[in-house]
Amino acid sequence: MNTNAPRGHWLITLTLVGAVTAYLMLVFLPGKRTIAERRRELRNKQEFILSAGQVRTQIHAVEEDLARTRDYCDLWRGRPATSAGVAALFGDITERARTAGVHTTRFVPGTAIEYEHLRRIPATMVCVGSFVQIQAFLAGLETAKQRIWVKELKLEGGRGSGETVECELNLAIFADNPDISD
Numbered sequence: 001m002n003t004n005a006p007r008g009h010w011l012i013t014l015t016l017v018g019a020v021t022a023y024l025m026l027v028f029l030p031g032k033r034t035i036a037e038r039r040r041e042l043r044n045k046q047e048f049i050l051s052a053g054q055v056r057t058q059i060h061a062v063e064e065d066l067a068r069t070r071d072y073c074d075l076w077r078g079r080p081a082t083s084a085g086v087a088a089l090f091g092d093i094t095e096r097a098r099t100a101g102v103h104t105t106r107f108v109p110g111t112a113i114e115y116e117h118l119r120r121i122p123a124t125m126v127c128v129g130s131f132v133q134i135q136a137f138l139a140g141l142e143t144a145k146q147r148i149w150v151k152e153l154k155l156e157g158g159r160g161s162g163e164t165v166e167c168e169l170n171l172a173i174f175a176d177n178p179d180i181s182d
Contacts (some may be wrong), residue, residue, distance in 0.1 A: 105126045108125075
């Protein structure tokens with residue numbers, strides 16, 4: 001019996017191992033990497049498409065917010081007092097105080113601060129009344145046709161029911177700027 005295997009069997013085995021190794025290194029592994037990259041790209045594009053629905057919702061919400069802001073700005077442009085009507089507005093404020101039952105002890109308008117399209121006129125007002133009357137007066141200021149900004153509010157008084165409360169308000173009243181040419 002011949003125990004020596006023919007040389008051709010080893011040569012065929014080595015050739016097959018080399019061919020399989022070459023196939024793995026040159027075809028299979030690079031193809032697998034390419035497929036993995038394509039899957040990642042596909043997943044990213046799918047996520048982008050899914051997020052497009054959310055972007056549409058966000059755009060709609062921003063458009064609604066913009067519309068509300070524009071409406072508010074249009075309303076604001078129509079509400080500042082004219083420079084000639086500021087004195088009448090001061091009278092309206094004191095009348096609102098009197099209507100609410102509040103007694104005005106001091107009302108001091110300040111020097112106007114000029115802006116590009118508006119002027120802001122500061123004023124300090126001190127009034128006395130019950131807490132309910134002060135609250136009614138402040139509610140009346142909120143419903144005024146012109147924009148009145150309460151910058152600071154100080155309340156001082158007794159803690160008992162029906163006691164007199166002193167209210168000090170620092171107001172800012174906005175009026176149009178008559179010095180602009182347009």
